[in-house]
Amino acid sequence: MIITSCYITSIKNAESAEGGRIVLRLLSMIVAVATPCIIGAGESDPGQPGQRYPEAPEFTVQPRKDKPKFDDCSRCHEEGDTDPEPRRLKTRHVREIDHGGNRFWCLTCHDGDNIDYLRTSSNENVDFDESYLICGSCHADRQKDWYFGGHGKRVSGWQDERVILACTECHDPHKPAVKPRQPRPQPPVRIGLERQENHPPATSRAWNR
């Protein structure tokens, strides 16, 4: 637990620190050291990244695996042929990652030994429909909010069974930033009114605005 929280802190530090690379080296070392201790941890061990919250209101995640892009990765990927060498890929599928400042490689999240699965930092195998467990290993706060309804979105009625969206419904894991978008049209000006000058100088008197 201590090790994993220090893992997260190092990521945060890596963000701001000049010597991000060094921190990263450290980071991978920590992960390497940490992994064996974490494997044994129970699935719902409180305080564990990627954890589950049994006390959260029950929910189901709107499934994503039925989308064609998840069709059978093993059609092309055979067992044991995963190339663990971080590099720029030439495939037609995901080529690069714009997440966490170029510090991840595919196998940070994907399971090299079984390409149809993801893998958390604590070495748990998870299904594509459980990707929130992956995200939670680094974004524990957001993940907790999501479990309890403070992040993400409920797509069922407020009284019905709770169905919520997967993280990846809104964030492409390979490029998670939410892209800017065109807004809907301006609201109409009320009949009889005129649109006021935007942002009058803060110094102007209220009656001059």
Add this chain to the structure above:
Amino acid sequence: MARDKYTKKMPDAVDYYRRSFLKRLGVTTAAAVGATYAHGAWGGKSLADAFSDFFQQHYQRMTAEELQETLSRIERKAQQQYGTGITCTDTPPLEGVVFGYAINISKCKGYRDCVEACAEENNLPSDIRYIHVLEMDEGSMNLELADRYYEHETVPVEGKYYLPVQCMQCDNPPCVKACPVEATWMDSDGIVVVDYDWCIGCRYCMAACPYSARFFNWTRPDLPADRINPDTNYIGNRPRPVGVVEKCHFCTQRTRKGRQPACQEACPTGARIFGNLLDPNSEIRYVLENKAVFRLKEDLGTEPKFWYFSDR
């Protein structure tokens, strides 16, 4: 009547004066009408309907039969005015429920999807929007400098944040106190509703509302038949007469049947969190208990059931 369950007592005096005034007026008008117009003078609706409109009781005082008759009259009128069939139902508040809303301002990106969805759901006239998304300078809470008419290629714009405002469903609503005829009140689920047929259009409530969340409708929505949302309720989104005050009612036509409000459903970011404040397991309760929430103009003591919070 079962309806008494949630009926708030209304002073008889108010009712008495309003009704006796209207009755006298009605008698005079009826005489004039009888003399001048044979039929069709009421924009096509039958004289009987026109009279029933005129003498309609306050929503909270109608008997079940009167209410039923009123609902079907509203449906008939909509058919005649918009050329489309609608259903208008009565949706009393649910027991053990008080609604609350919270908006995550670090997730709202100013898309205005909620504004549009609300307009469609509630059949709004073209110059009224119940929701306004305010564009604010980062680090400022000065509502007077907010821009509701922002127009950009893409949002969010750097250095700005977005603050959606709508009726706050105050628990201590100044608008309700201002209404001289009790045409607006707070139901047991905390939603401040309007009996549009009882409203006399004086607009005192608009002056009393510190959030500019009430709107006087100068026009009837000029919606083509296929754009009308036919799923309506009396106290919410049904066709309103012109010249009355309307506002956000947390989509009573949906939420009192367990659905989410249209704005929540439309928001792609998940910034809007709606639910039952009395349910300790609800998402809204999680937010209120675990986030640094605030309300607008809290010092006025209006006790809005509408919160804002930010992740950072």
